[in-house]
Amino acid sequence: MELPENVLFALATYRSEQGDEVGLVVDSVLHDLHRSLSLYHKISPSPSTNKAHEKLAGVGSMLDLLNSWFELQPLLQSLAQFLKEHGGTMEQDLPLDRAALLAPVPKPGKMINAGLNFYDHAREMGIEIPPSGFRPNFFWKGDDHCIIGPSQKIKLSSEYVDWEAEPAVVIGRKARNVKASEAMEVVAGFTCHNDVTDRDLMLKPDGSLDFLAGKARDTFGPLGPWIVPKEFVSHGGLRIRCFLNGKVMQDTGTEKIIWGPEQCIEYLSSIMTLDPGDVIALGTGAGVGWAKGISVGKGEFPKIIAHMRQGGGTFLRKGDRIAVEIDQIGRLENEVAQEQR
DSSP states (O other), rough: EEEEEOOOEEEEEEEETTTEEEEEEEEEEEEEEHHHHHHHHHHHHHHOOOOHHHHHTTOHHHHHHTTTTHHHHHHHHHHHHHHHHSSSSTTTTGGGGOBOOOOOOSSSSEEEEEEEEEEHHHTTOOOOOOOTTTOOOOEEEOTTEEEEOTSSSSEEESOEEEOOOOEEEEEEESSSOGGGGGGGGEEEEEEEEEEEEEHHHHTTTOBOHHHHHHHSSSTTTEEEEEEEEEGOOOOOOOEEEEEETTTEEEEEEGGGSSOOOHHHHHHHHHOOOOOTTTEOOOOOOOOOOOGTTOOOTTTTTHHHHHHTTTOSOOOOHHHHHHHHHHTTTEEEEEEEEOOOO
């Protein structure tokens, strides 16, 4: 595991003997934030960064850091460049394949997901997208019991648990009534998300959908493996893939998105205040499990449900490894464990 090319650094939350800590990822190495900062300040003292240094030294969690993101980001960039030149041999260095990575924001204030936000996914569902001007659709994903990282396992709730590979933005500045043209100014960075969904529990007997029951369950919100600052991501052309035990299940891209992050932030911030550390997942493309093995036309979504009830589709099983891989961001991989109790 290593950072994508042209990404100087990313930020991760990991578990150590001392507890949950924030780390700076440079190349394929995870650096403890506080110890690296202390060494950097000894070697490269700069009076102009003292205030930011003191604030960064006091960071106790990713949420702390995101609350001062735009003040601390220049210092983080300098620190990352220092680690790129001098890291790799320091005592606190940890190879990424040995790190117990948690969700980069283990306890976001809000995690909100966009539903049906890719044209190719709408087509595979047999759903026609309304004309321009239609409002995006969002749902609340879950709490910190739902959010997990790469070192944690997905726990099944039935035989019909599906995947949805998605990019997500992490908010770095309080935002209310933000225009789309200014929306990226409140974003700290991007991460990968798997919107794990129980298709059986999502379906009510009357045929309507219960997103809370199907999507907000414990362990159903894999997030990570880190946050890549927005400066390193060209989000208009990201390739998004999902792998089940190494086999490609989804292969799509953000050029097929209906509402980009700018439009999503504009709409959500017109409803509620967005805070640093909030996460907005942008929806999934074609290739979800319950649509495997069937092709439907417009208005034929009920055929997918019947297909599933008759044994069709592909779903997660104990022991599977499911991965979300997004260009310029990284690869989020989780193992599937036993059923939830």
